[in-house]
Amino acid sequence: xxxxxxxxxxxxxxxxxxxxxxxxxxxxxxxxxxxxxxxxxxxxxxxxxxxxxxxxxxxxxxxxxxxxxxxxxxxxxxxxxxxxxxxxxxxxxxxxxxxxxxxxxxxxxxxxxxxxxxxxxxxxxxxxxxxxxxxxxxxxxxxxxxxxxxxxxxxxxxxxxxxxxxxxxxxxxxxxxxxxxxxxxxxxxxxxxxxxxxxxxxxxxxxxxxxxxxxxxxxxxxxxxxxxxxxxxxxxxxxxxxxxxxxxxxxxxxxxxxxxxxxxxxxxxxxxxxxxxxxxxxxxxxxxxxxxxxxxxxxxxxxxxxxxxxxxxxxxxxxxxxxxxxxxxxxxxxxxxxxxxxxxxxxxxxxxxxxxxxxxxxxxxxxxxxxxxxxxxxxxx
Amino acid sequence: xxxxxxxxxxxxxxxxxxxxxxxxxxxxxxxxxxxxxxxxxxxxxxxxxxxxxxxxxxxxxxxxxxxxxxxxxxxxxxxxxxxxxxxxxxxxxxxxxxxxxxxxxxxxxxxxxxxxxxxxxxxxxxxxxxxxxxxxxxxxxxxxxxxxxxxxxxxxxxxxxxxxxxxxxxxxxxxxxxxxxxxxxxxxxxxxxxxxxxxxxxxxxxxxxxxx
Numbered sequence: 001x002x003x004x005x006x007x008x009x010x011x012x013x014x015x016x017x018x019x020x021x022x023x024x025x026x027x028x029x030x031x032x033x034x035x036x037x038x039x040x041x042x043x044x045x046x047x048x049x050x051x052x053x054x055x056x057x058x059x060x061x062x063x064x065x066x067x068x069x070x071x072x073x074x075x076x077x078x079x080x081x082x083x084x085x086x087x088x089x090x091x092x093x094x095x096x097x098x099x100x101x102x103x104x105x106x107x108x109x110x111x112x113x114x115x116x117x118x119x120x121x122x123x124x125x126x127x128x129x130x131x132x133x134x135x136x137x138x139x140x141x142x143x144x145x146x147x148x149x150x151x152x153x154x155x156x157x158x159x160x161x162x163x164x165x166x167x168x169x170x171x172x173x174x175x176x177x178x179x180x181x182x183x184x185x186x187x188x189x190x191x192x193x194x195x196x197x198x199x200x201x202x203x204x205x206x207x208x209x210x211x212x213x214x215x216x217x218x219x220x221x222x223x224x225x226x227x228x229x230x231x232x233x234x235x236x237x238x239x240x241x242x243x244x245x246x247x248x249x250x251x252x253x254x255x256x257x258x259x260x261x262x263x264x265x266x267x268x269x270x271x272x273x274x275x276x277x278x279x280x281x282x283x284x285x286x287x288x289x290x291x292x293x294x295x296x297x298x299x300x301x302x303x304x305x306x307x308x309x310x311x312x313x314x315x316x317x318x319x320x321x322x323x324x325x326x327x328x329x330x331x332x333x334x335x336x337x338x339x340x341x342x343x344x345x346x347x348x349x350x351x352x353x354x355x356x357x358x359x360x361x362x363x364x365x366x367x368x369x370x371x372x373x374x375x376x377x378x379x380x381x
Numbered sequence: 382x383x384x385x386x387x388x389x390x391x392x393x394x395x396x397x398x399x400x401x402x403x404x405x406x407x408x409x410x411x412x413x414x415x416x417x418x419x420x421x422x423x424x425x426x427x428x429x430x431x432x433x434x435x436x437x438x439x440x441x442x443x444x445x446x447x448x449x450x451x452x453x454x455x456x457x458x459x460x461x462x463x464x465x466x467x468x469x470x471x472x473x474x475x476x477x478x479x480x481x482x483x484x485x486x487x488x489x490x491x492x493x494x495x496x497x498x499x500x501x502x503x504x505x506x507x508x509x510x511x512x513x514x515x516x517x518x519x520x521x522x523x524x525x526x527x528x529x530x531x532x533x534x535x536x537x538x539x540x541x542x543x544x545x546x547x548x549x550x551x552x553x554x555x556x557x558x559x560x561x562x563x564x565x566x567x568x569x570x571x572x573x574x575x576x577x578x579x580x581x582x583x584x585x586x587x588x589x590x591x592x593x
Contacts, residue, residue, distance in 0.1 A: 097406070115471070
């Protein structure tokens with residue numbers, strides 16, 4: 001009897017589900033590139049347990065219904081059990097029923113608002129106690145107490161603003177205004193907000209706009225004569241690749257809170273950046289590509305330990321492994337399937353990189369269900 | 382008690398359940414389960430400005446994704462309300478609390494749990510209604526007691542009756558006139574006040590000297 005090897009015998013089949021277009025097509029493409037880079041790197045080194053990773057990738061184009069349809073296709077038609085994908089919460093919520101019904105495993109690498117746990121999801125991005133609170137603290141202590149909030153109208157901005165408002169008001173600050181725009185807000189709407197900002201003269205603008213409208217907002221902000229070095233925009237999402245697209249010279253002085261910046265000086269990051277440059281040329285790495293890259297490596301370690309793509313075995317193994325990632329050591333908290341990550345504050349330079357002006361002393365335990373934030377734990381030194 | 386509780390799940394085939402949710406797989410899970418249970422269904426979308434009138438139970442979407450969440454809440458609707466929620470974050474919880482729903486089902490929806498949430502929501506709504514009924518009745522009772530006490534004082538002062546006599550008098554009049562004691566009490570008080578306004582009150586002058 002001869003067993004002919006089939007594709008499913010020779011490779012570990014995994015699904016990849018990121019949008020290459022749509023409102024957040026740029027940052028999700030970064031997720032995609034980071035994922036691809038890690039898969040190629042792992043396969044070039046011989047795969048996991050001598051078998052390569054065999055990805056199947058689909059593009060939901062930013063449409064939540066497509067996320068669900070394609071997740072179903074991966075799980076049912078392609079008989080795949082592990083998916084790396086989703087970015088905005090709406091897409092994660094759309095695939096969650098399908099993932100749970102099929103007892104599959106979703107690796108979700110975007111930062112998000114928390115308040116979720118599924119035994120079928122590994123969350124490798126930051127939750128608010130790993131980025132929002134630090135940003136509020138930094139801004140209040142170093143930039144001033146009068147804030148103007150502008151965001152896209154969906155759950156992440158609403159939650160981020162709730163936290164920002166809580167912390168700012170608790171420490172004697174003032175929210176001058178809180179404005180929401182449609183996800184794909186255009187020039188006129190953004191110019192209205194910029195006029196309102198010029199009138200209100202806040203110390204800092206906290207923006208949770210995302211994607212194309214966020215980039216246009218940053219561009220118009222500078223072009224309308226507001227100097228980011230004097231009145232910066234603080235953000236949880238604006239990173240190197242989007243800065244490059246806006247034009248770095250327009251962005252000098254803006255503040256971003258993230259767990260990774262391309263400028264981090266450590267061995268793992270040098271390795272990641274070199275690998276990235278070889279594959280993608282001049283594009284910079286960012287928190288969007290790095291988290292996607294790191295979670296595939298974390299998965300590979302878990303797979304090596306579990307020797308199986310079975311969800312229960314893989315989750316158990318994921319909780320036991322660590323990865324020395326470009327942003328430092330990351331590990332999955334067995335209590336809530338979220339990652340311990342190191343918070344950092346970066347200020348944008350004219351070359352598009354960020355100066356890290358503050359960083360946590362080590363990884364912060366993820367607290368996805370934290371509703372109130374005292375300063376004591378986060379007081380920035 | 383037992384029979385009223387049993388009614389909560391025995392009459393499920395005769396009640397009308399409205400489901401206010403956009404079409405799609407999520408709604409299908411809820412709708413198909415309600416069909417299995419045997420409820421009469423009414424599917425509504427988009428979110429109506431007014432709650433549906435003929436439904437005993439309303440499943441409705443609470444979401445951060447869309448504007449146009451229901452502005453109506455359980456306090457204004459005579460039906461059991463079950464929220465269909467997609468997030469559990471504080472801003473969504475606030476939206477949920479504002480609806481005063483009797484039950485909630487959170488995504489991802491599953492067939493299990495819909496039945497018990499349906500029954501529990503109807504039970505809580507029934508309980509709330511009974512409590513409200515009791516509160517209304519107690520408020521009426523307190524009000525009529527105040528009226529009766531006031532009338533008794535009038536009768537004591539103006540008709541030289543004892544407290545017991547005054548009450549007995551009003552009670553027997555209520556029986557013969559087929560009205561409540563508190564209605565008689567109102568008549569007494571109003572008549573007394575009218576006489577006083579006409580300068581014909583001053584019951585004390587009629588009191589026999591012996592009483593002093």
